[in-house]
Amino acid sequence: xxxxxxxxxxxxxxxxxxxxxxxxxxxxxxxxxxxxxxxxxxxxxxxxxxxxxxxxxxxxxxxxxxxxxxxxxxxxxxxxxxxxxxxxxxxxxxxxxxxxxxxxxxxxxxxxxxxxxxxxxxxxxxxxxxxxxxxxxxxxxxxxxxxxxxxxxxxxxxxxxxxxxxxxxxxxxxxxxxxxxxxxxxxxxxxxxxxxxxxxxxxxxxxxxxxxxxxxxxxxxxxxxxxxxxxxxxxxxxxxxxxxxxxxxxxxxxxxxxxxxxxxxxxxxxxxxxxxxxxxxxxxxxxxxxxxxxxxxxxxxxxxxxxxxxxxxxxxxxxxxxxxxxxxxxxxxxxxxxxxxxxxxxxxxxxxxxxxxxxxxxxxxxxxxxxxxxxxxxxxxxxxxxxxxxxxxxxxxxxxxxxxxxxxxxxxxxxxxxxxxxxxxxxxxxxxxxxxxxxxxxxxxxxxxxxxxxxxxxxxxxxxxxxxxxxxxxxxxxxxxxxxxxxxxxxxxxxxxxxxxxxxx
Amino acid sequence: xxxxxxxxxxxxxxxxxxxxxxxxxxxxxxxxxxxxxxxxxxxxxxxxxxxxxxxxxxxxxxxxxxxxxxxxxxxxxxxxxxxxxxxxxxxxxxxxxxxxxxxxxxxxxxxxxxxxxxxxxxxxxxxxxxxxxxxxxxxxxxxxxxxxxxxxxxxxxxxxxxxxxxxxxxxxxxxxxxxxxxxxxxxxxxxxxxxxxxxxxxxxxxxxxxxxxxxxxxxxxxxxxxxxxxxxxxxxxxxxxxxxxxxxxxxxxxxxxxxxxxxxxxxxxxxxxxxxxxxxxxxxxxxxxxxxxxxxxxxxxxxxxxxxxxxxxxxxxxxxxxxxxxx
Numbered sequence: 001x002x003x004x005x006x007x008x009x010x011x012x013x014x015x016x017x018x019x020x021x022x023x024x025x026x027x028x029x030x031x032x033x034x035x036x037x038x039x040x041x042x043x044x045x046x047x048x049x050x051x052x053x054x055x056x057x058x059x060x061x062x063x064x065x066x067x068x069x070x071x072x073x074x075x076x077x078x079x080x081x082x083x084x085x086x087x088x089x090x091x092x093x094x095x096x097x098x099x100x101x102x103x104x105x106x107x108x109x110x111x112x113x114x115x116x117x118x119x120x121x122x123x124x125x126x127x128x129x130x131x132x133x134x135x136x137x138x139x140x141x142x143x144x145x146x147x148x149x150x151x152x153x154x155x156x157x158x159x160x161x162x163x164x165x166x167x168x169x170x171x172x173x174x175x176x177x178x179x180x181x182x183x184x185x186x187x188x189x190x191x192x193x194x195x196x197x198x199x200x201x202x203x204x205x206x207x208x209x210x211x212x213x214x215x216x217x218x219x220x221x222x223x224x225x226x227x228x229x230x231x232x233x234x235x236x237x238x239x240x241x242x243x244x245x246x247x248x249x250x251x252x253x254x255x256x257x258x259x260x261x262x263x264x265x266x267x268x269x270x271x272x273x274x275x276x277x278x279x280x281x282x283x284x285x286x287x288x289x290x291x292x293x294x295x296x297x298x299x300x301x302x303x304x305x306x307x308x309x310x311x312x313x314x315x316x317x318x319x320x321x322x323x324x325x326x327x328x329x330x331x332x333x334x335x336x337x338x339x340x341x342x343x344x345x346x347x348x349x350x351x352x353x354x355x356x357x358x359x360x361x362x363x364x365x366x367x368x369x370x371x372x373x374x375x376x377x378x379x380x381x382x383x384x385x386x387x388x389x390x391x392x393x394x395x396x397x398x399x400x401x402x403x404x405x406x407x408x409x410x411x412x413x414x415x416x417x418x419x420x421x422x423x424x425x426x427x428x429x430x431x432x433x434x435x436x437x438x439x440x441x442x443x444x445x446x447x448x449x450x451x452x453x454x455x456x457x458x459x460x461x462x463x464x465x466x467x468x469x470x471x472x473x474x475x476x477x478x479x480x481x482x483x484x485x486x487x488x489x490x491x492x493x494x495x496x497x498x499x500x501x502x503x504x505x
Numbered sequence: 506x507x508x509x510x511x512x513x514x515x516x517x518x519x520x521x522x523x524x525x526x527x528x529x530x531x532x533x534x535x536x537x538x539x540x541x542x543x544x545x546x547x548x549x550x551x552x553x554x555x556x557x558x559x560x561x562x563x564x565x566x567x568x569x570x571x572x573x574x575x576x577x578x579x580x581x582x583x584x585x586x587x588x589x590x591x592x593x594x595x596x597x598x599x600x601x602x603x604x605x606x607x608x609x610x611x612x613x614x615x616x617x618x619x620x621x622x623x624x625x626x627x628x629x630x631x632x633x634x635x636x637x638x639x640x641x642x643x644x645x646x647x648x649x650x651x652x653x654x655x656x657x658x659x660x661x662x663x664x665x666x667x668x669x670x671x672x673x674x675x676x677x678x679x680x681x682x683x684x685x686x687x688x689x690x691x692x693x694x695x696x697x698x699x700x701x702x703x704x705x706x707x708x709x710x711x712x713x714x715x716x717x718x719x720x721x722x723x724x725x726x727x728x729x730x731x732x733x734x735x736x737x738x739x740x741x742x743x744x745x746x747x748x749x750x751x752x753x754x755x756x757x758x759x760x761x762x763x764x765x766x767x768x769x770x771x772x773x774x775x776x777x778x779x780x781x782x783x784x785x786x787x788x789x790x791x792x793x794x795x796x797x798x799x800x801x802x803x804x805x806x807x808x809x810x811x812x813x814x815x816x817x818x819x820x821x822x823x824x825x826x827x828x829x830x831x832x
Contacts, residue, residue: 313709332709333709334714337712343710350707351704351709352710353704353707354770355703357700357703364696365713368713372693376692377692
């Protein structure tokens with residue numbers, strides 16, 4: 001093996017009450033592309049934050065050894081100086097600035113007079129892009145005019161400006177299509193030839209297998225295993241990522257009558273970030289009455305977009321929706337509400353709660369029409385109804401008049417569920433129902449979802465946590481490559497199988 | 506003692522407590538210094554100008570709560586008055602003329618709302634443009650010359666009093682304030698306006714027609730601004746091209762001093778009534794104190810900023826306490 005560039009020794013990091021990293025050690029060689037694999041919460045991003053100086057020296061234990069020397073990074077700037085550059089998950093370019101300005105952001109060369117030396121800036125930018133194998137591009141163009149793979153390459157070029165030895169890439173292909181991914185890969189391979197080492201984080205195993213020299217698997221903050229390129233084997237690695245303990249989850253396998261309530265046919269949805277592309281190309285599936293259907297997919301597979309388009313929150317390009325055997329048209333959420341579809345969105349702060357209003361006003365937001373008595377709202381009925389839901393869902397609040405913004409995340413989430421239960425809908429869509437919720441409330445939420453299904457409500461759940469879906473769902477629809485690839489029954493499903501299908505192995 | 510304390514606490518928790526206190530303090534000071542303030546003539550003056558401010562402040566309050574802004578009200582004020590006066594001079598019957606004036610406000614409101622909602626252009630820009638356009642229309646119509654003479658029965662609209670000696674505009678603005686308050690507190694539409702301002706995305710997801718709700722507040726504000734202009738024309742006996750310049754700022758300031766949040770989603774009609782009253786008491790007392798008009802603007806500016814600072818910090822304190830209570 002080649003000389004090690006980076007060694008991590010016994011890295012430990014604790015947050016209040018949680019051990020995020022537990023004696024993690026590994027090495028990275030010169031010119032190597034090392035993939036870091038693990039589920040959400042395995043500790044990958046914590047490790048990368050330590051390495052890039054976001055968690056300063058002293059806030060963790062263990063050593064970072066770079067080229068044989070121990071390093072103490074107090075800030076991202078120091079890590080950058082030492083030659084470690086990180087490219088964040090989401091493309092963070094200033095779209096209205098030129099390519100040069102984006103690459104040289106904050107480091108523009110100055111003339112003696114204090115003015116920017118534009119000539120030098122453009123030349124440097126060109127040279128950096130050249131390193132990535134791009135020569136035919138006008139660096140004076142605004143970044144907006146580039147497609148997403150080029151934008152991603154521009155952010156890599158920005159990182160190259162301080163001549164790093166080590167490049168950290170966090171899910172660089174999550175918004176790219178297959179052919180765009182190839183462009184980025186060939187650039188990374190070119191860097192490798194020039195002796196740059198890469199730490200590559202991704203959920204997409206098939207990409208990892210084609211690009212990386214070695215993988216390291218983390219689970220629950222611990223180093224689990226590593227595989228060299230000639231040892232790559234999907235099943236073994238998935239097994240390591242998932243771990244054994246999780247299969248002991250109690251699955252609730254119920255006998256569901258396959259009586260179709262909702263049918264989604266040939267849905268296509270535009271990509272939210274890159275113009276002219278589709279994130280969902282042709283998705284079809286059906287939902288049975290009283291069942292909980294899990295929608296599985298990796299980051300960037302278009303889970304939220306598909307669910308949003310069923311509900312009318314996201315415009316769809318094509319596709320038909322059939323509810324109880326009748327074709328229905330849903331152009332906006334109001335239409336969905338009318339025919340009995342409700343939705344809990346992914347980000348409750350963004351479009352779930354109205355933070356400055358009370359719990360009462362939030363819960364009744366969907367049923368204002370039903371609460372009308374003549375021209376006025378029937379406030380007594382409203383208060384009674386809201387109180388009923390507070391008790392039924394055990395929402396922890398001082399009363400109906402408490403501002404919802406002051407409640408904890410889990411209770412806000414329950415209030416949003418209450419808002420839809422009040423509408424007496426037939427289909428409930430839950431997008432990441434337990435994101436950012438503590439464990440206790442999570443369990444309550446699971447119980448609630450199951451009870452609702454037992455009472456005949458049909459539910460679609462999407463979650464990035466496979467274990468969560470396994471505990472909840474009766475059937476699983478796998479969304480990959482813009483299509484529903486396959487349907488897996490509750491009996492067959494294991495975390496490994498789901499992950500494998502999602503990764504398109 | 507105990508009841509006194511809880512009363513005080515309830516008062517302090519009211520959104521309007523700040524402006525009530527400030528108004529009372531001003532009235533107290535001014536009555537001590539200059540006894541003219543409490544004379545019926547002066548009070549009637551203060552109330553009348555409060556009425557003129559309040560009418561449009563009601564609309565602006567709803568616009569601000571819904572997360573929007575309307576800078577065109579000063580020009581619509583002039584437009585409403587001019588359209589009405591032009592009709593009257595041309596011999597159109599009184600009520601139809603008034604209706605035409607109001608209609609001009611509705612048209613402006615619809616155009617504002619349409620561009621903001623359907624074309625998704627920021628309200629600041631749309632209504633700033635409309636401010637110039639409506640003012641321009643007034644200039645074109647009048648060629649800068651006041652429109653008069655107007656019939657006596659039209660002048661009587663504002664200049665006579667239906668109830669005792671209380672100016673008509675005061676009665677009308679209070680009636681409309683009560684109606685607006687009911688709208689905001691007790692109807693679905695009012696709740697929708699709060700929700701749209703608090704979080705438009707969440708409102709849309711909940712199945713609320715956000716566009717229609719926004720449309721409504723702009724149209725209402727247009728009508729109210731035109732109504733104010735018509736009444737002022739009746740009071741002055743002529744329509745002026747320059748009428749209502751700077752009026753948009755006065756009403757926005759009144760709403761904000763009354764506790765309407767510039768972050769949208771928060772505000773009450775009662776607060777805006779008090780805000781309008783405070784603005785007029787302030788300028789009246791400054792005049793009675795013989796403080797020059799030039800200085801008055803400085804005072805109003807300072808008061809506006811201080812009001813928002815106090816309001817912001819009160820809100821922070823209150824939400825901290827709410828969280829503590831929950832724990």
